[in-house]
Amino acid sequence: xxxxxIPAAQGVYNLQDYDKTRQTxxxxxAEKHFSWAETGQVNMxxxxxxxxxxxxxxxxxxxYYRDESRKETYTFEEMKELSNKAGNVLKTxxxxxxxxxxxxxxxxxxxxxxxxxxxxxxxxxxGPLFEAFMEGAVKDRLEDSEAKVLVTTPDLVHRVPVDExxxxxxxxxxxxNIEETGPFxxxxxxxxxxxxxxxxxxxxxxxxxxLHYTSGSTGRPKGVLHVHNAMIQHYQTARWVxxxxxxxxxxxxxxxxxxTGTSYGIFGPWLTGTSNVITGGRFKPENWYQxxxxxxxxxxxxxxxxxxxxxxAGDELVEKYDLSSLRHILSVGEPLNPEVIRWxxxxxxxxxHDTWWMTETGAIVVANYPCMEIKPGSMGKAIPxxxxxxxxxxxxxxxxxxxxxxxxxxxxxxxxREIWKNPQKYDSYFxxxxxxxxxxxxxxxxxxxxxxxxxxDDVIMTSGERVGPFEVESKLLEHPxxxxxxxxxxxxxxxxxxxxAFVALMEDYEPSEELKEDIRQFVKTGLAAHAAPREIExxxxxxxxxxxxxMRRVLKSWELGLPAGDLSTMED
Ligand code: WTA
Numbered sequence: 159x160x161x162x163x164i165p166a167a168q169g170v171y172n173l174q175d176y177d178k179t180r181q182t183x184x185x186x187x188a189e190k191h192f193s194w195a196e197t198g199q200v201n202m203x204x205x206x207x208x209x210x211x212x213x214x215x216x217x218x219x220x221x222y223y224r225d226e227s228r229k230e231t232y233t234f235e236e237m238k239e240l241s242n243k244a245g246n247v248l249k250t251x252x253x254x255x256x257x258x259x260x261x262x263x264x265x266x267x268x269x270x271x272x273x274x275x276x277x278x279x280x281x282x283x284x285g286p287l288f289e290a291f292m293e294g295a296v297k298d299r300l301e302d303s304e305a306k307v308l309v310t311t312p313d314l315v316h317r318v319p320v321d322e323x324x325x326x327x328x329x330x331x332x333x334x335n336i337e338e339t340g341p342f343x344x345x346x347x348x349x350x351x352x353x354x355x356x357x358x359x360x361x362x363x364x365x366x367x368x369l370h371y372t373s374g375s376t377g378r379p380k381g382v383l384h385v386h387n388a389m390i391q392h393y394q395t396a397r398w399v400x401x402x403x404x405x406x407x408x409x410x411x412x413x414x415x416x417x418t419g420t421s422y423g424i425f426g427p428w429l430t431g432t433s434n435v436i437t438g439g440r441f442k443p444e445n446w447y448q449x450x451x452x453x454x455x456x457x458x459x460x461x462x463x464x465x466x467x468x469x470x471a472g473d474e475l476v477e478k479y480d481l482s483s484l485r486h487i488l489s490v491g492e493p494l495n496p497e498v499i500r501w502x503x504x505x506x507x508x509x510x511h512d513t514w515w516m517t518e519t520g521a522i523v524v525a526n527y528p529c530m531e532i533k534p535g536s537m538g539k540a541i542p543x544x545x546x547x548x549x550x551x552x553x554x555x556x557x558x559x560x561x562x563x564x565x566x567x568x569x570x571x572x573x574x575r576e577i578w579k580n581p582q583k584y585d586s587y588f589x590x591x592x593x594x595x596x597x598x599x600x601x602x603x604x605x606x607x608x609x610x611x612x613x614x615d616d617v618i619m620t621s622g623e624r625v626g627p628f629e630v631e632s633k634l635l636e637h638p639x640x641x642x643x644x645x646x647x648x649x650x651x652x653x654x655x656x657x658x659a660f661v662a663l664m665e666d667y668e669p670s671e672e673l674k675e676d677i678r679q680f681v682k683t684g685l686a687a688h689a690a691p692r693e694i695e696x697x698x699x700x701x702x703x704x705x706x707x708x709m710r711r712v713l714k715s716w717e718l719g720l721p722a723g724d725l726s727t728m729e730d
Pocket of ligand 1: 372416417418489490491492493494512513514515516517518537596597598610612613619622623624
């Protein structure tokens with residue numbers, strides 16, 4: 159490819175020689191970094207926190223936390239004790255046992271992290287839910303997973319239809335002035351009284367760890383189950399890709415409701431004993447730059463939408479802050495525009511390293527490494543120890559520069575192990591030859607760089623958040639005025655895509671701007687703000703197949719003014 163290249167970064171990096179490591183690396187080497195390699199006793203939370211509290215890192219800061227009203231710091235020793243306490247609280251008052259599903263539905267706060275770690279110490283499976291979810295989305299997830307315990311806040315609990323969730327036995331409320339009636343328990347009060355010692359539940363490497371619900375193009379959101387074994391890849395990619403080193407101050411801007419916020423907001427940094435910055439509150443360019451300056455952030459993992467918003471806030475703003483601590487910047491979640499990389503070079507004097515992976519892969523699979531040249535527009539190369547290829551629909555590997563399915567050879571350490579209660583769905587991701595098909599199309603050049611081309615299915619990536627059109631369409635259809643609905647992603651310069659809904663109205667309804675707004679609000683309050691269509695277009699009729707399925711492909715062609723392709727299956 160005749161593209162411009164950005165030379166390797168200067169410095170001493172954990173991964174010095176990509177090609178050599180790729181040829182020689184074996185995952186068994188990574189296993190040596192865990193205490194279970196000697197003791198045989200496995201638990202992610204022990205490896206991420208307690209183990210460090212027993213070493214020179216005991217008084218090292220594990221968590222720097224701040225939001226509009228709080229500013230706190232916790233050492234590894236304190237994190238150990240507080241997660242022990244949380245574990246005791248969940249066990250004593252929630253009856254949490256190994257394998258139970260414990261859901262956490264709250265904005266970022268230290269208590270969110272204590273709860274996640276505490277639940278993992280009990281061998282429970284943690285289900286983090288993004289705070290923006292409304293009742294319908296919350297119910298679907300708690301119901302499907304048969305969650306036994308929920309940790310939430312007084313502000314959010316009214317979105318939990320407790321009476322409709324028979325499996326849910328206890329609800330912990332984090333906050334002030336909480337009345338303990340029925341299933342409701344005052345988390346903070348119990349934390350104060352709790353014992354700081356806890357018997358950790360030792361698990362098998364293949365036991366469940368975390369359940370992230372994510373969207374596909376059809377059906378309800380599905381529960382992607384990851385196991386403790388994923389820590390091997392979390393650790394190794396935190397070293398090679400995030401390049402975490404002993405003195406780093408690391409900031410991942412993702413919320414733990416999404417996979418980036420757990421794999422690289424919790425596990426990767428703490429498995430490597432790194433000081434981890436977590437900020438609450440909403441995105442504001444000033445606050446973000448201020449956080450980098452105040453904490454002296456050295457490694458920063460964020461997303462293209464955020465970088466584009468920062469870019470939009472202007473270069474003068476960047477100059478007001480001292481961002482000289484930054485030494486390594488990374489991105490994930492959507493295509494990283496070459497223009498953004500060039501902007502990053504200009505204002506930060508640093509390359510932004512794109513990485514590719516997904517909820518199902520559990521950890522980074524393709525990346526740009528500091529020791530490697532960047533070809534802007536490419537997502538980088540496969541991580542050593544994982545086989546990535548472009549395959550056709552039958553699992554045959556395609557030659558360089560041919561577009562096809564971005565696929566991964568089954569067996570990487572952080573691979574999802576189950577779609578919750580849906581083994582057929584799980585199997586449907588794999589082609590003959592053991593190729594996991596990602597749903598993304600891409601090509602690979604002669605040098606092994608992978609170039610993203612688009613989603614093969616209809617999944618929408620808006621501001622780096624993954625939204626399934628089916629979930630939005632289902633909610634739209636619950637609105638009394640909506641007869642038919644089809645939802646697509648419309649390209650947007652800042653957000654990557656925005657959600658656009660095409661709606662056919664019931665007979666008694668007339669199109670109007672007020673009705674659009676009402677429908678929008680209906681999705682916003684029923685599902686989630688980020689899932690509400692930013693644009694709604696009324697049509698008399700939507701394109702459907704003869705079997706009655708909305709043809710999103712045709713909607714997309716309307717939107718983009720492109721030919722719709724094969725219409726032979728469309729009803730008359
Ligand atoms: C997209 C987020 C282009 C892709 C960790 C993938 C990307 C989906 C990139 C997964 C990238 C992720 N360039 N697209 N570097 N990284 N994607 O499950 O379509 O929320 O399949 O995981 O995001 O989204 P998910």
